[in-house]
Structure formats: structure tokens, C-alpha cells
Amino acid sequence: MTETEQHSVVYQHHQSARSPRLAVALALWAAGLVALLVLLSPAIWIILLFGLPLLPGLWELWRNPTALLELDAQRLSWRNATSAADIPLEQISHIRLDKRWDFSHRTTVHTRLGKRLCIPPDCQPPHRPFEQALAQAGLRVERHHFRIY
Structure with missing residues (x-):
């Protein structure tokens, strides 16, 4: 042999962490934040607070660990x-x-x-x-x- x-x-x-599923999830969350900002005009700190969950996903997308x-x-x-x-x-x-x-x-x-x-x-x-x-x-x-x- x-x-x-x-x-x-x-x-x-x-x-790989850089997957279409992660990119779509991040895009949908960001779109939801933009819609919230446009439709309800909340205080900016609320948008920032709801934007915090995007950070770990963006970090994984950028770093792309395998x-x-x-x-x-x-x-x-x-x-x-x-x-x-x-x-x-x-x-x-x-x-x-x-x-x-x-x-x-x-x-x-x-x-x-x-x-x-x-x-x-x-x-x-x-x-x-x-x-x-x-x-x-x-x-x-x-x-x-x-x-x-």
C-alpha cells in the first residue's frame, strides 16, 4: 500500500464562517434597523442598542475563521x-x-x-x-x- x-x-x-446565510442575516437585521429608523424615528441610542448584535456577525464575516x-x-x-x-x-x-x-x-x-x-x-x-x-x-x-x- x-x-x-x-x-x-x-x-x-x-x-467557513463567511457564508451566504450569515451575510443574508446581517443584511436583514440592518435593513430592519433602517426601516425602524425611517418609520418610527426613534432616538439614535435605541438604533445603536439594536445595532450591537450586528458586531459579532460582522467580525466573523470579516475574519472568516475556518x-x-x-x-x-x-x-x-x-x-x-x-x-x-x-x-x-x-x-x-x-x-x-x-x-x-x-x-x-x-x-x-x-x-x-x-x-x-x-x-x-x-x-x-x-x-x-x-x-x-x-x-x-x-x-x-x-x-x-x-x-x-
Whole structure:
């Protein structure tokens, strides 16, 4: 087996903060502020107060942090703006996929040494194709729905 075959990517998920969804949401919020200003003529401090939620979105749009998750024949790795991890598959005991009460998904990697590593939310891939890729890689997957622990 060649080096490229050995490290061929089984599953890859790449996500960028600069998305059309974010741009549309910011544009709609700003349009709402302009409409509020034109139609109701409120005090400027009210417009500024309601404009504050735009700032984090504009910062993300300008900075554009990326997140990446890769699964290949040898390892599971992820990286984002604040953290990175690279775990060999033989060190993984199982992977737990949780559906939370707010319908979001959380993925926790359990190692054979008893360590738990949570995959950051911005690195989370769509859960169904990821679960299939994990099974294809020979990893044990536990799925839990709406559990409190």
C-alpha cells in the first residue's frame, strides 16, 4: 500500500464562517434597523442598542475563521480558530453522538485511556454521513437521543 493510499481521506468536512446565510442575516437585521429608523424615528441610542448584535456577525464575516474535520484510514483530526486535535484511530474506544434537547448534535470521542474529547461545534459535520463514515472506518458509534448526563 502506498503512502497516498494509506492516508486517503474517508470523510472530510470543511466549514467557513463567511457564508451566504450569515451575510443574508446581517443584511436583514440592518435593513430592519433602517426601516425602524425611517418609520418610527426613534432616538439614535435605541438604533445603536439594536445595532450591537450586528458586531459579532460582522467580525466573523470579516475574519472568516475556518473549521476542518478529517477522517482517514489512520486518524481523526479537526482544527478551528481556537483548537486542534489529531487522534490515531487505534486509540479511539468509541464515538458518542448525542442529540440534545435543542436538537443540536454533540460528538464526543472516547479514547482507550478513558479520555473524552468533544469535537467543537463549528467542526461538527452533518451527523448521518459522519456516522456512516465512522462505521466504514471500523469505529464503534453510540447514538443517544435527548439524554441528560
